[in-house]
Amino acid sequence: MSQESSYSEGDLRNTGMRLKHDREWDYELDRIAEAIEERDADTVGLQFPEGLKRRAPRVADDIRELVAERDLTDDVRVLISGQPCYGACDLDTYLMKRSDVFVHFGHSPMKETDKVIYVPLFSNVDVLPIIDEALDELAPPAEHGSIGLVTTAQHMNRFDEMCETLSAEGYDVETRRGDDRLTHEGQVLGCNYASADVDAAQVLYVGGGKFHPLGLAMEHPDKRVVIADPVNNVVTVADTEKFVKQRYASVHKAMDAETWGVIFCTKIGQGRWEEADRILDDNDDAYLITLDEVTPDRLRNFDVDAFVNTGCPRITTDDGPRFHKPMLTPGEYDAAVGNKPLSDIGFDTFHGTW
Amino acid sequence: MSQESSYSEGDLRNTGMRLKHDREWDYELDRIAEAIEERDADTVGLQFPEGLKRRAPRVADDIRELVAERDLTDDVRVLISGQPCYGACDLDTYLMKRSDVFVHFGHSPMKETDKVIYVPLFSNVDVLPIIDEALDELAPPAEHGSIGLVTTAQHMNRFDEMCETLSAEGYDVETRRGDDRLTHEGQVLGCNYASADVDAAQVLYVGGGKFHPLGLAMEHPDKRVVIADPVNNVVTVADTEKFVKQRYASVHKAMDAETWGVIFCTKIGQGRWEEADRILDDNDDAYLITLDEVTPDRLRNFDVDAFVNTGCPRITTDDGPRFHKPMLTPGEYDAAVGNKPLSDIGFDTFHGTW
Numbered sequence: 001m002s003q004e005s006s007y008s009e010g011d012l013r014n015t016g017m018r019l020k021h022d023r024e025w026d027y028e029l030d031r032i033a034e035a036i037e038e039r040d041a042d043t044v045g046l047q048f049p050e051g052l053k054r055r056a057p058r059v060a061d062d063i064r065e066l067v068a069e070r071d072l073t074d075d076v077r078v079l080i081s082g083q084p085c086y087g088a089c090d091l092d093t094y095l096m097k098r099s100d101v102f103v104h105f106g107h108s109p110m111k112e113t114d115k116v117i118y119v120p121l122f123s124n125v126d127v128l129p130i131i132d133e134a135l136d137e138l139a140p141p142a143e144h145g146s147i148g149l150v151t152t153a154q155h156m157n158r159f160d161e162m163c164e165t166l167s168a169e170g171y172d173v174e175t176r177r178g179d180d181r182l183t184h185e186g187q188v189l190g191c192n193y194a195s196a197d198v199d200a201a202q203v204l205y206v207g208g209g210k211f212h213p214l215g216l217a218m219e220h221p222d223k224r225v226v227i228a229d230p231v232n233n234v235v236t237v238a239d240t241e242k243f244v245k246q247r248y249a250s251v252h253k254a255m256d257a258e259t260w261g262v263i264f265c266t267k268i269g270q271g272r273w274e275e276a277d278r279i280l281d282d283n284d285d286a287y288l289i290t291l292d293e294v295t296p297d298r299l300r301n302f303d304v305d306a307f308v309n310t311g312c313p314r315i316t317t318d319d320g321p322r323f324h325k326p327m328l329t330p331g332e333y334d335a336a337v338g339n340k341p342l343s344d345i346g347f348d349t350f351h352g353t354w
Numbered sequence: 355m356s357q358e359s360s361y362s363e364g365d366l367r368n369t370g371m372r373l374k375h376d377r378e379w380d381y382e383l384d385r386i387a388e389a390i391e392e393r394d395a396d397t398v399g400l401q402f403p404e405g406l407k408r409r410a411p412r413v414a415d416d417i418r419e420l421v422a423e424r425d426l427t428d429d430v431r432v433l434i435s436g437q438p439c440y441g442a443c444d445l446d447t448y449l450m451k452r453s454d455v456f457v458h459f460g461h462s463p464m465k466e467t468d469k470v471i472y473v474p475l476f477s478n479v480d481v482l483p484i485i486d487e488a489l490d491e492l493a494p495p496a497e498h499g500s501i502g503l504v505t506t507a508q509h510m511n512r513f514d515e516m517c518e519t520l521s522a523e524g525y526d527v528e529t530r531r532g533d534d535r536l537t538h539e540g541q542v543l544g545c546n547y548a549s550a551d552v553d554a555a556q557v558l559y560v561g562g563g564k565f566h567p568l569g570l571a572m573e574h575p576d577k578r579v580v581i582a583d584p585v586n587n588v589v590t591v592a593d594t595e596k597f598v599k600q601r602y603a604s605v606h607k608a609m610d611a612e613t614w615g616v617i618f619c620t621k622i623g624q625g626r627w628e629e630a631d632r633i634l635d636d637n638d639d640a641y642l643i644t645l646d647e648v649t650p651d652r653l654r655n656f657d658v659d660a661f662v663n664t665g666c667p668r669i670t671t672d673d674g675p676r677f678h679k680p681m682l683t684p685g686e687y688d689a690a691v692g693n694k695p696l697s698d699i700g701f702d703t704f705h706g707t708w
């Protein structure tokens with residue numbers, strides 16, 4: 001894990017470029033070609049998450065070649081989104097509106113719409129060896145008969161295999177599709193762990209990164225969360241202690257704040273107007289700031305004592321220390337101003353689509 | 355000028371925070387209040403340039419107080435744009451569409467529209483003392499009877515005084531409103547110097563920064579450009595040599611490029627689709643990348659050999675060295691690929707609105 005040292009804990013933004021296993025992706029070019037032909041498209045918009053942007057020129061070449069080979073349409077202009085992209089919450093709506101065919105790679109749909117072709121880019125990493133290893137960390141079926149199972153969109157293509165493996169070991173595998181923010185049964189997002197709301201004292205999380213299992217353990221403090229990371233070949237148990245301490249420290253720092261910047265994120269899947277509105281109603285010294293990318297540079301010129309971020313919780317918790325003033329989640333804001341006890345703060349989660 | 359050392363030459367983004375003179379601004383609150391009352395507004399959107407964002411909370415307070423005092427409307431929600439803003443080309447269209455009253459501070463209109471209240475925030479710095487000093491650098495009326503006069507939006511409120519002063523010295527002052535990208539006679543923008551297309555061998559530029567007079571001198575190589583900076587109290591003569599050398603170096607570096615990223619900026623006043631489209635037609639190894647903020651971080655994941663920026667020329671020339679690959683203007687691209695001789699490259703300018 002030493003190559004991760006320059007990244008903050010849970011920072012998933014660049015993991016795609018630092019994978020130990022080589023991976024091949026299925027860009028589903030045939031499905032894209034069909035849409036181009038059907039719509040007689042002049043423009044095709046492509047959006048990739050950060051770790052896959054370097055593949056964009058080659059995918060554009062492949063699409064142009066297919067169009068020419070199959071004579072699908074006269075000519076097609078491929079537009080690549082240069083906007084940062086960290087999830088299905090983060091559609092490039094500008095490019096979407098201006099493309100005849102718009103393809104979003106690397107995430108599963110947060111909401112189905114004819115306007116977007118979602119290409120999930122499932123991992124082809126074998127998950128069974130690491131599940132085998134994880135069995136040593138799990139309480140055996142004789143002790144806990146039930147086990148919850150969750151994974152990320154990337155590994156959803158192996159979900160049935162995962163279930164079967166655990167069943168074969170004698171577990172009752174408890175799974176569910178959390179809510180309508182999630183596409184699949186057993187899927188979790190960095191901001192939504194409702195798929196783990198199952199009747200089991202232990203949960204196996206299959207996937208990479210540190211943020212997802214941390215959120216999972218924070219959201220389900222009554223469950224033991226075992227992490228099987230098939231990409232880095234590591235099994236660990238989620239530990240929330242350090243995270244909780246960091247969050248308490250941020251809340252404490254913000255307790256003296258007289259003025260607050262309340263951030264409303266304008267990304268399509270990250271807007272929580274009710275939360276922002278509630279805080280503004282609660283506090284005359286709170287100022288509403290609207291923006292898409294929430295970065296330290298962009299907020300540096302705002303002269304307030306603390307910020308509350310109603311957008312992506314990963315920004316608040318992972319990037320928090322990089323901002324010039326304390327950055328809290330809405331729940332943490334309530335603790336800082338005394339609306340609720342500090343012990344009541346939990347993990348910030350999102351529900352619903354847009 | 356020593357406090358400017360950490361900024362690259364021509365970097366105007368933070369000058370508002372580093373001014374030697376104290377300045378008071380007229381936020382035109384009465385005009386905003388009238389619009390709130392007329393439209394019975396529920397939401398007021400405010401957009402400030404970077405250097406004035408720190409004033410946003412106080413302006414929001416003033417607006418809320420006025421609304422309450424004058425009982426203009428039941429209640430008003432003030433939304434402050436957190437998007438970076440460097441010009442009138444850079445309207446926060448998301449916030450504009452979602453506000454009953456939308457105010458853009460610090461720039462003059464690039465295009466008049468009922469949707470936007472432009473508050474120019476004229477400087478109250480006296481310009482006459484520095485014009486007096488500049489007379490020593492200008493050729494006297496006996497030698498050159500005509501003089502061109504240009505300034506930035508910030509000092510437009512003193513333009514008549516400037517003209518009168520020069521006339522009183524015996525000059526024929528030549529002024530014009532360049533084109534429809536500009537609001538005022540005699541106004542220049544970082545991307546448009548058409549107001550200096552006058553019949554005079556010397557031009558007096560009154561204003562701060564280094565980028566504007568540099569662009570002016572590049573765009574009008576036949577004229578001597580004298581710079582009277584009323585904020586820093588300095589008179590200089592524009593020198594393009596260093597700038598030209600830097601640009602030649604960038605073009606040389608890009609001459610070996612096999613693949614190109616062509617940037618189309620999605621900001622409302624920075625889109626030059628024809629330029630982008632022309633380059634894509636010209637080059638099969640050029641890939642179109644669409645984004646709003648053009649920053650080194652955002653382009654780092656794109657694996658091409660060089661970039662052409664069809665958006666703001668200041669980004670290309672001032673920030674150019676910070677990108678991981680050479681960053682050229684459209685004209686420089688043509689020189690790099692051999693479409694035209696290197697000696698033909700000029701300053702990249704914008705014309706028209708949106």
